[in-house]
Amino acid sequence: MTLQVWLAFFLAAWVIAISPGSGAILCMSHGLTHGVRRTSVTIAGLELGIVVILFIAGAGLGALLIASEHAFTAIKIIGAMYLIYLGIVQWRTPIQIAKPTEGEPLKVSGSGARRRFLVGLLTNLTNPKGILFMVAVLPQFIDPAKPLMPQLAVLAATMVFVDLIVMHGYALLASRAQRLFRNPRALRWQSRFFGGMLMGIGAALFFVKRQTA
Numbered sequence: 001m002t003l004q005v006w007l008a009f010f011l012a013a014w015v016i017a018i019s020p021g022s023g024a025i026l027c028m029s030h031g032l033t034h035g036v037r038r039t040s041v042t043i044a045g046l047e048l049g050i051v052v053i054l055f056i057a058g059a060g061l062g063a064l065l066i067a068s069e070h071a072f073t074a075i076k077i078i079g080a081m082y083l084i085y086l087g088i089v090q091w092r093t094p095i096q097i098a099k100p101t102e103g104e105p106l107k108v109s110g111s112g113a114r115r116r117f118l119v120g121l122l123t124n125l126t127n128p129k130g131i132l133f134m135v136a137v138l139p140q141f142i143d144p145a146k147p148l149m150p151q152l153a154v155l156a157a158t159m160v161f162v163d164l165i166v167m168h169g170y171a172l173l174a175s176r177a178q179r180l181f182r183n184p185r186a187l188r189w190q191s192r193f194f195g196g197m198l199m200g201i202g203a204a205l206f207f208v209k210r211q212t213a
Contacts, residue, residue: 001141001142001143001146001151001154005141005143006141006154006158008141009141009155009158010158010162012137012141013158013159013162013163014162014166016133016159016163017159017162017163017165017166017167018166021127021129021201022083022123022124022127022198022201022202023046023120023123023124023163023167024166024167024170025194025197025198025201026042026046026086026119026120026123026198027039027042027043027046027167027168027170027171027174028170028171028173028174028194029174029194029195029198030042030116030171030174031170031171031172031173031174031175032174032175032177032194034116035175036168036171036172036175038113038116039116039168039171039175040168040171041113041116041117041120042116042117042119042120043120043164043167043168043171044117044120045116045117045118045119045120045121045122045123045124046120046121046123046124046163046167047120047160047163047164048120048121048124049120049121049122049123049124049125049127049130050124050130050156050159050160050163051156051159051160052124052125053124053125053127053130053131053134054134054138054152054155054156054159055152055156056131056134057131057134057135057138058134058138058142058148058151058152058155059148072128075126075128075131076128076205076206077206078126079126079127079128079202079205080202080203080205080206081202082122082123082126082202083123083126083198083199083201083202083205084198084199084202084203085202086119086123086195086198086202087195087196087197087198087199087200087202088195088199089195091192091195091196091199092195127205128205129205138155141155142155174194
């Protein structure tokens with residue numbers, strides 16, 4: 001992989017990461033309810049999901065999934081239902097404000113680190129748009145005359161580096177909003193707003209179409 005190709009992918013990674021999607025909404029949602037530090041666990045799950053999808057697409061398995069109408073439909077339905085489920089959970093999450101002197105983030109039931117990691121991981125793994133994008137774009141940055149795995153490793157490291165920065169930025173913005181609006185009612189409506197967005201993105205996945213030759 002030449003430096004020119006890597007720089008092109010580096011720029012593309014920023015565009016991909018900044019574009020609002022289920023991962024960004026999830027980070028803002030968790031940033032609001034858990035704070036930035038705890039949301040880092042969610043982001044770690046998102047990044048692992050990106051790496052898995054990238055290697056699946058790079059190995060050619062992504063193209064096989066897209067070629068199979070039944071497999072793609074199954075992934076699409078699972079991904080859509082999962083995001084809708086996350087939206088409902090976020091919508092119904094009880095808000096408890098910590099004492100102002102403590103300065104702690106909001107305490108939310110069922111917010112264990114393992115659960116947050118799995119939520120992040122499954123959010124990306126069940127996103128058919130992510131698979132479609134990787135299958136369509138990734139080959140443009142891979143040199144077939146050179147070993148595949150080192151190239152995938154470089155691309156994965158680049159994508160994770162950029163996405164870590166952007167996702168933490170989204171979480172930080174939501175966390176700042178938490179500090180500005182300490183009123184339980186305001187925070188409840190913010191939580192419902194992010195929950196509604198997750199449900200909306202999930203519903204939109206039902207209309208994603210697979211690529212055909």
